Amino acid sequence: MSLRSLMLGTAMATAAILPLADGAAAKAYKVGLVVSLSGPTASLGQQIERGAKLYQSLHKNGLGDDTVELIVRDDTGPAPDVAKRLAQELVVRDKVDVLAGIIFTPNANAIAPIATQAKVPFVIMNAASWATTKASPYIVRVSQTLPQITVPLAQWAAKQPDIKSVYTLVSDYAPGIEAEEAFASGLKEAGKTVTASVRVPVQSPDFVPFLQKVKDAKPDALYVFLPGGTQSTALMKAYQSLGLKEAGVRLIGSGEVAVEDELPNMGDAALGVVTGFHYSTSHDSKLNADFVKAWQAAYGADSVPTFMGVGGYDGMAAIHGAIKALKGKFTGEAAVEAMRHWSAESPRGPIAIDPDTRDIVQNIYIRRVEKVDGALRNVEFETFAAVKDPGKAAK
Structure with a gap:
């Protein structure tokens, strides 16, 4: 065989092998997304799912030849046994590389041991009880904690000269109790106290008898989670039908009280309500404007992203960031380590993961419901910058 023929044959063989080598290098990652898509909280799960899918669609070329598949499961609401079973199936049968999602803290706590045993990263996109990240070293949270959003609001309320007495009303489960305690702690630091508290059922509560008690007590403000x-x-x-606003009871609360996709249903009763939160659809930044525009292009002009949608979006951003950083050497431990040092500019503002706690660091905004161009909006008017979870700081 001539030298020329040998060289040609070698080149052809190499050309034939190269595409196979490139194909073998590409990795297909799986993310098991567990959210509530049925029952009274279905809209919350839909927001997280839509946020995650929007990030995927906008960044589908960001990982080169690697791909990320979302496998979505419905935990039906606050149902720890269901959430645990779904997580087990995702890990054992579907062999997911990452677990993610979760609206309710009890569901997150049920999944935590599975993440630990399987050494699978668990990216929480909502569940907000401060202690949840302690349940597994594989948990990274991109949403919020209850003390993180509640203490700044309490500090704001304590400075208001017309708020001398505050009644609290919260859902009767771990996050609600934490919110109640965090708000009381924030007031106490400023020399004020909560006058009375009440807890309501987590699912389908009748608020009228509870709010009647509040009205009879005549506080200056009512804090709600x-x-x-x-x-x-x-x-x-x-609150409107019982005339609490007319009775002089100001309504303040965590951002869920005035969540954007429900504001049109609330009507003018929501005007003036002040909340503390980490995201508003009206957040004034180009990145958020582009995010809202992309959301409405994908899901309809009448659809608006809420904090849940941003949680899903930023959660996928953190997962993609870990995949990029590890360059094919993805393990559970390595992925968590990469996310511990992850930061980004989000539609909500600058965010980062605290490497010591694996919880998010972010701005908390004090917002007031106002009518802007004929529509109700949460308008930010004060910012607490780069807030870490004060729940862990206090322990």
Whole structure:
């Protein structure tokens, strides 16, 4: 065989092998997304799913030849046994590389041991109880904690000369109790106290008898924490029908009380409500404007992203960031380590993961419901910058 023929044959063989080598290098990652897509909290799960899918669609070429597949499962609401079973199936049968999602803290706590045993990263996109990240070294949270959003609001309320007495009303489960305690702690630091507290059922509560007690007590303000969704509208309508605003009881609360996709259903009863939160659809930044525009292009002009949608979006950003950083050497431990040092500019503002706690660091905004161009909006008017979880700092 001539030298020329040998060289030609070698070149052809190499050309034939190269595409196979490139194909072998590409990796297909799986993310098991567990959210509530049925029952009273279905709108919350839909937001997280839509946020995650929007990030995927906008960044589908960001990983080169690697791909990320979302496998979505419905935990039906606050149902730890269901969430645990779904997570087990995702790990054992579907062999996911990452677990993600979760609206309710009890569901997150049920999944935590599975993440630990399987050494699978678990990216929490909502569940907000401060202690949840302690349940597994594989948990990274991109959403918020209850003390993180509640203490700044309490500090703001304590400075208001017309707020001398505050009644609290919260959902009767771990996050609600934490919110109640965090708000009271924030007031106490400023020399003020909560005058009375009440806890309501987590699912489908009748707010009227509870709010009547509040009205009879005549506080200057009522602080509220609820899971969000349609419950917030039900509370707002009861607040209006019982005439608490006219009685001089100001409504303040965590951002779920005035969640954006429910504001149109609340009507003018929501005007003036002040909340503390990490995201508003009206957040003034180009990145957020582009995010809202992309959301409405994908899901309809009448659809608006909420904090849940941003949680899904940023959660996928953190997962993609870890995949990029590890360059094919993806393990559970390595992925968590990469996310511990992850930071980004989000539609909500600058965010980062605290490497010591694996919880998010972010701005908390004090917002007031106002009518802007004929529509109700959460308008930010004060910022607490780069807030870490004060729950862990206090322990």
